[in-house]
Amino acid sequence: MIPYGKQDITEADIEAVVSVLQSDFLTQGPMVPRFEKLVADYVGAQHSLAVNSATSALHIACLALGLEKGDWLWTTPITFVASANCGLYCGAKVDFVDIDSKTYNLCPVALQAKLEQAEREGRVPKVVVAVHLCGQSCDMAAIHALGQRYGFKIIEDASHAIGGKYRGGFIGGGHFSDITVFSFHPVKIITTAEGGMALTNDESLANRMALLRSHGVTRDPALMTHEPDGSWYYQQVDLGFNYRMTELQAALGVSQMERLSNFVIRRHQLANRYDELLADLPVVSPWQHQDSYSGRHLYVIRLQLDEICKSHHQVFDTLRELGIGVNVHYIPVHTQPYYQQMGFKFGDYPEAERYYAEAISLPMFQTMTDSQQDEVVAALRKAIGV
Numbered sequence: 001m002i003p004y005g006k007q008d009i010t011e012a013d014i015e016a017v018v019s020v021l022q023s024d025f026l027t028q029g030p031m032v033p034r035f036e037k038l039v040a041d042y043v044g045a046q047h048s049l050a051v052n053s054a055t056s057a058l059h060i061a062c063l064a065l066g067l068e069k070g071d072w073l074w075t076t077p078i079t080f081v082a083s084a085n086c087g088l089y090c091g092a093k094v095d096f097v098d099i100d101s102k103t104y105n106l107c108p109v110a111l112q113a114k115l116e117q118a119e120r121e122g123r124v125p126k127v128v129v130a131v132h133l134c135g136q137s138c139d140m141a142a143i144h145a146l147g148q149r150y151g152f153k154i155i156e157d158a159s160h161a162i163g164g165k166y167r168g169g170f171i172g173g174g175h176f177s178d179i180t181v182f183s184f185h186p187v188k189i190i191t192t193a194e195g196g197m198a199l200t201n202d203e204s205l206a207n208r209m210a211l212l213r214s215h216g217v218t219r220d221p222a223l224m225t226h227e228p229d230g231s232w233y234y235q236q237v238d239l240g241f242n243y244r245m246t247e248l249q250a251a252l253g254v255s256q257m258e259r260l261s262n263f264v265i266r267r268h269q270l271a272n273r274y275d276e277l278l279a280d281l282p283v284v285s286p287w288q289h290q291d292s293y294s295g296r297h298l299y300v301i302r303l304q305l306d307e308i309c310k311s312h313h314q315v316f317d318t319l320r321e322l323g324i325g326v327n328v329h330y331i332p333v334h335t336q337p338y339y340q341q342m343g344f345k346f347g348d349y350p351e352a353e354r355y356y357a358e359a360i361s362l363p364m365f366q367t368m369t370d371s372q373q374d375e376v377v378a379a380l381r382k383a384i385g386v
């Protein structure tokens with residue numbers, strides 16, 4: 001089976017992890033700060049906090065922005081459930097904004113229309129989570145301008161997007177948002193097994209997230225309510241969690257960062273090659289906005305079903321039978337039973353649902369060979385019946 005995504009682990013990665021195992025610190029040592037600095041410097045952010053998953057990063061990002069009961073968080077329905085669940089963790093209510101028909105990202109025009117209505121009804125969101133689907137940035141300038149006008153905060157869920165750029169600056173640099181989140185799950189662009197990071201240029205947000213990452217406990221006298229009782233002293237000043245990343249994970253991350261640029265270059269080669277190989281097939285290849293240099297995490301095609309004698313199901317199942325580990329990203333979040341029970345239903349976000357009825361993620365990972373890619377394309381031809 002050629003998987004849809006796969007990590008690249010080298011001898012150098014293995015040695016980096018083993019040397020941590022032989023060192024004094026398995027957690028809370030020097031590797032996590034090193035990894036944090038490396039990523040922050042790479043993308044041009046001032047502060048970065050490594051955590052045990054992007055889901056944890058989204059949670060503490062929402063809390064740091066003050067999201068709480070009675071507030072609204074808006075995001076796109078075409079994302080992993082975590083982009084919406086983070087709002088529910090904080091006791092906030094979640095709503096969705098339909099996608100753009102070309103980029104499949106949260107549509108700024110739909111966002112504006114929904115904001116105008118929300119303003120009349122007094123339920124403007126506190127936080128909007130912009131998800132860079134497949135690694136292609138959302139239209140952040142437009143979303144940021146709406147944020148200025150309506151007063152909401154912006155989290156970029158860049159789980160797919162490390163190494164990508166928007167208007168020439170690396171995603172994560174924070175020019176159009178308050179906080180950016182990366183994921184280092186093995187199917188993503190670089191991996192730490194499990195892991196994530198929150199980046200910001202706002203020192204107070206960084207301090208708040210640092211507290212929440214580790215029980216709300218501080219050893220910094222400046223944050224305490226009174227002079228420390230002694231040099232052993234710490235204070236719990238907030239209700240936090242244990243969302244820390246281990247030294248083993250951070251060492252793997254440091255080692256992987258050396259190859260990030262090459263990973264993205266290889267992903268672009270593969271994407272460009274797919275574009276050419278699929279040009280004569282009844283499928284829509286991923287459209288790229290001129291402002292965007294995508295991390296190319298996923299390569300999603302849309303079947304032109306009116307030109308194909310097979311159904312979406314049939315094409316998908318045939319590809320799996322032929323050993324191609326295709327997938328669908330994503331099942332619209334509002335159609336998940338947990339969200340339907342809150343009142344969402346099929347029909348709420350037509351563009352997202354149309355996308356879902358046609359989308360297939362083809363295999364895309366940095367170690368994929370050209371001949372594996374040829375195999376994928378041959379199987380797709382067979383599955384479509386052309």
Ligand SMILES: *Cc1c(COP(=O)(O)O)cnc(C)c1O
Pocket residue numbers: 052053054055056079080082083131157159160182183184185194195196
């Ligand atoms: C993978 C992913 C997440 C969650 O990442 P974890 O590190 O597994 O918690 C969140 N949002 C999006 C868009 C993702 O793809």
